Amino acid sequence: MLDIKFIRQNQKLIEKASRDKNIPFDLKRLLRVDQKRTKLIKEVDTLRQEKNEITQKIAQIKDSSKKLELIKKMRLQKNNLRKKQKALAAVEQEFHKLMLWVPNIPVPDVPIGKDESQNVEVKKWGRLPKFNFKIRDHVELGEKLNLIDLNRGVKLGGFRSFFTKNEAVLMEYGLLDYTLRFMIKQGFTPMTVPWLVKPEYFYGTGFFPFGEEDHYKTQDDTCLIGTAEVSLTAYFAGETLDEKNLPVKLVGISPCFRREVGSYGKDTRGIFRTHQFNKVEQVVLCRADKSESENWHEKMLSFSEKIVQDLKLPYRVMLMCTGDMGAGQVKKYDLEVWFPAQEKYRETHSDSYFFDFQARRLNIKYQTTTGEKKFVHTLNNTVIATPRILGAILENYQQKDSSVLVPKILQPYVGKTKISPRKKIK
Numbered sequence: 001m002l003d004i005k006f007i008r009q010n011q012k013l014i015e016k017a018s019r020d021k022n023i024p025f026d027l028k029r030l031l032r033v034d035q036k037r038t039k040l041i042k043e044v045d046t047l048r049q050e051k052n053e054i055t056q057k058i059a060q061i062k063d064s065s066k067k068l069e070l071i072k073k074m075r076l077q078k079n080n081l082r083k084k085q086k087a088l089a090a091v092e093q094e095f096h097k098l099m100l101w102v103p104n105i106p107v108p109d110v111p112i113g114k115d116e117s118q119n120v121e122v123k124k125w126g127r128l129p130k131f132n133f134k135i136r137d138h139v140e141l142g143e144k145l146n147l148i149d150l151n152r153g154v155k156l157g158g159f160r161s162f163f164t165k166n167e168a169v170l171m172e173y174g175l176l177d178y179t180l181r182f183m184i185k186q187g188f189t190p191m192t193v194p195w196l197v198k199p200e201y202f203y204g205t206g207f208f209p210f211g212e213e214d215h216y217k218t219q220d221d222t223c224l225i226g227t228a229e230v231s232l233t234a235y236f237a238g239e240t241l242d243e244k245n246l247p248v249k250l251v252g253i254s255p256c257f258r259r260e261v262g263s264y265g266k267d268t269r270g271i272f273r274t275h276q277f278n279k280v281e282q283v284v285l286c287r288a289d290k291s292e293s294e295n296w297h298e299k300m301l302s303f304s305e306k307i308v309q310d311l312k313l314p315y316r317v318m319l320m321c322t323g324d325m326g327a328g329q330v331k332k333y334d335l336e337v338w339f340p341a342q343e344k345y346r347e348t349h350s351d352s353y354f355f356d357f358q359a360r361r362l363n364i365k366y367q368t369t370t371g372e373k374k375f376v377h378t379l380n381n382t383v384i385a386t387p388r389i390l391g392a393i394l395e396n397y398q399q400k401d402s403s404v405l406v407p408k409i410l411q412p413y414v415g416k417t418k419i420s421p422r423k424k425i426k
Contacts, residue, residue, distance in 0.1 A: 001360040002102050004034060013105055020112050020322035023103045023210070030098040037095050040088040047081040100209055103327045104357045110331055113321030119334070120321070125305070126314030128338055133400040137341035138391035139270040142168065144402045144421050147394070148271060160260060160275045164387055167419045171393065171406070172278065172386045174413025179280045179307050179384040180253055186303060188251035188282060193231035195254060196222040201234040204362035206328035206354070214261045228252030229380040232283040234362055240373060241366040247286040247296065248376075251383065254279065271387045272346065280383040285364065288356060288374045297353045300381040301333055304349045307384055311407045313392055314338040316345050328357040335382075337392045348389055351381035 007014055011027060018025040054074040061067045111120050142148030146166055153162035164172060184190055202208040202215065202223055207230060216224040225231060232250045241248065256279050267273035282300055286292050301317065308315050320332040329352040336345035356375035359365070365373045397405040403420045411417055 001099055001357060002104065003360070004099070007031075007102060008034070010105075014102065017103045017105045017322075020106065021103050021325060021327060022114065022323050023101070023327055025101050025103065026098075027102075030095075030102070033091060033095050033098060037088070037091045040084060040091055044081065044084045044088055047077060047084055051077045051081055100203060100361075101327075104330055104354060106322050106325065107330050109319075110325070111319065111321045112323075114323040115321075116324045118321040119318045119324055121316055122319050122333075123317040124314075125309065125316070126312070126338070128314050129340060129396055131340070131398075131400075135340050135395070136398060136402065137270065138339075138394040141394045141398055141402060141404060142271075142391075145394075145404060145419050146422050147419070150270070157275070160273065162271050162274060162387070164271075164390070166422075167406070167414050167416070168387070168390055170414045171410050172390060174410045175311075175384060175386060175389065176253060176278060176280055177413070178310075178409055180251065182307065183251040183280065183282060183303065183383055186249070188249040191228075191232065191235075191250055191252045193225070193228045193252045193254050195225055195257075196220075197225055197230055197234070198222055201230055201237065201362070204237060205230050205233050205358050206326065206361065210327045214259050216257050216259060224257040225254065226256050226258045227279060227380075227382075228254040228256070228281040229283060232281065233285075233358055233378055233380065236285065236364045237362040239364060241285070241364070241376065243287065243366050243368050246366055246376070247284050247292075250283045250285075252281050252283070254281070256385075271391055274387070277385055277387060279385040282381050282383050284379045285359075285376045286379070287366070288377055290355070293353045293355060293377045293379060296379050297331065297333075297351060300379060301335070301351045304335055304351065304381055304383055308335065308337060308348075310409050311389075311393065313389075313396055315348075318347075326352070328354050330355055330357075337389065338396065339392055340395045340398075346388075346392075348385060348392070349382040351379075353377065353379040 014027055051074060054070055054077060058067055058070050058074065061070065111118060139148065147164060147168035149163040149165060180190055196218065199208060199221065215226055232252045235250065256277050258275060260273055260275060282303065284296050284300065286296055315335055315337045318334045318336060320334060325332050331353060333351040334347045335349035337348045339346050355377050358378045359375040364376050366376050367373050393407060394404050397407065399405065403418050405418050406414045406416060
């Protein structure tokens with residue numbers, strides 16, 4: 001959420017951000033409602049003050065006829081006040097709803113573009129593997145090695161459901177453990193988080209109203225998280241922190257749930273795009289300083305890169321254009337890992353910062369050493385997400401006989417250096 005004063009003073013900037021991010025927003029309507037709201041606030045304050053003045057006069061006057069006259073006037077004033085307060089409440093509600101749709105302003109070095117085709121590659125790491133045999137995708141490998149069962153997954157959970165089995169399970173949980181321990185060494189506080197969260201915190205982190213349709217909701221008016229970012233960022237909602245305790249560095253491990261609305265026909269094969277997955281997520285709350293946010297954005301990206309480098313997986317880093325960013329993000333990187341069977345890099349990590357966009361919605365402040373209160377800046381990034389990364393491991397480490405080598409860092413968890421074909425349970 002942006003400050004309404006900033007919005008009033010930067011209307012052209014807001015309209016440009018709305019166009020560049022492909023987020024339709026009626027700024028003129030917001031400003032009309034804002035004017036009406038401001039006018040009603042003044043009227044309510046005036047009526048309240050006049051009512052209080054009349055009340056004081058009633059207490060001082062002894063003449064019964066004059067007192068009766070003032071009481072009638074006070075009742076009339078009270079009735080007018082009630083009507084204005086009711087009107088203000090309705091306008092405040094509309095104002096708040098419209099404010100939730102205002103997009104954040106991208107920083108100047110973000111490329112302007114309509115969609116992912118206009119993202120910009122900024123870095124590339126690793127050599128692409130070369131095979132002297134026919135490349136198999138992760139589905140074929142997973143089935144041959146009895147690591148993935150898609151058919152029974154769909155039978156039980158429907159489309160985009162799956163089972164991982166045997167060494168795939170050991171690799172997955174080994175990788176999550178390895179990643180979590182790495183982040184602890186970087187000074188992050190490890191946390192498990194609520195998977196069911198109240199809608200107000202999805203609004204607070206900016207996932208609602210923009211991505212509301214992509215989240216699962218329960219009959220108890222809670223929603224399943226699509227990332228631990230929601231729970232971690234909202235951890236200090238409504239609180240004021242001490243500047244000396246910043247930055248706050250949190251790392252959460254959790255399952256994530258997404259309906260994948262809008263992805264019809266995309267990545268229908270395998271375990272690339274699923275309704276349920278596991279993730280280690282990093283979140284930072286820092287001082288309201290642009291350079292500090294920028295530094296943390298780069299540093300958090302480096303943590304993710306280190307894990308992928310430890311896995312020896314080729315990847316590239318993409319700077320997202322305006323049309324491929326979320327409403328609240330001011331800058332975003334995607335880290336994309338190489339999938340040999342697809343002959344392309346695919347997104348496995350997203351690294352974003354927001355300035356105080358989320359903090360204003362969640363009312364997370366900090367008190368400076370001089371006593372001033374400011375909203376914190378927030379950042380988040382994937383450290384690792386499974387099972388998507390397992391697909392990349394299977395494809396990049398495959399051998400001619402359909403066996404798959406185990407990445408060195410995962411060998412202690414799997415207990416072997418190679419996974420060979422085995423008989424499937426029929």
